[in-house]
Amino acid sequence: MHAKDIMSTPAHTVRADAPVAAAVELLERQSITAAPVVDDRDVLVGLVTERDLLRQAAAGSDTAPGAALRRVRDVMSGLPVSAWPDADVSDLAAVMVRQDAHTIPVVEDHHVVGVVSRCDVLRTLLPTDAAAQREAQHRLDVYANGQRRWRVTVDSAVATVDGGFDDDTERVVVEALVRTAAGVTSVRATTP
Structure with a gap:
């Protein structure tokens, strides 16, 4: 960075x-x-x-x-x-x-x-969970053209992404965007 x-x-x-x-x-x-x-x-x-x-x-x-x-x-x-x-x-x-x-x-x-x-x-x-969550959420909102398609929460450096995916490629992109946010060590994606 x-x-x-x-x-x-x-x-x-x-x-x-x-x-x-x-x-x-x-x-x-x-x-x-x-x-x-x-x-x-x-x-x-x-x-x-x-x-x-x-x-x-x-x-x-x-x-x-x-x-x-x-x-x-x-x-x-x-x-x-x-x-x-x-x-x-x-x-x-x-x-x-x-x-x-x-x-x-x-x-x-x-x-x-x-x-x-x-x-x-x-x-x-030295990112906090809150800072990591803000950064990850911002990345996803930008990727979704300003829409809030997914919701990110971060706890103990583990990010959870809630929301649906159009296909496996989109899931991989979203997980990569979140994983590269400072302070995130791993990502779990859940679907409704």
Whole structure:
């Protein structure tokens, strides 16, 4: 699995020359803990995190004269660890641990195309039954052109597919789609 498979997109970015208040509003509105910072050409130049903003507030600089004029570039972290869309998820996990990174922007041609968080990586590498069930159900719904032809449940990594099949080929395809969902170790298909 690759960064492009798990990244949040579109990435919510903030401009380096935006007021600090714009970064706070973005993090709050999107319920995220960090946002890539871009220049006027949309090229990645930094990352602004809750920690950066709290550091500014704790230093009292938000009440100092001229605080309203502070820009994101004044408080952001420097150029962050970034990844390309085809980066392997296990490599991202290793980088996150080694660099203590919580958020990694995914960049293509210097432009941010997505963001991978620690939660995204955890869901992929250590999937729960609920996450495996959501992924498997989504795959089947897409395969059935948005229809809910089958219902998937996952318990202890074993997926059960309820619903009828047009033929044996369709059963094999459905079972393969479910079996390859992260967190599924085996599949049982039942028919009404």
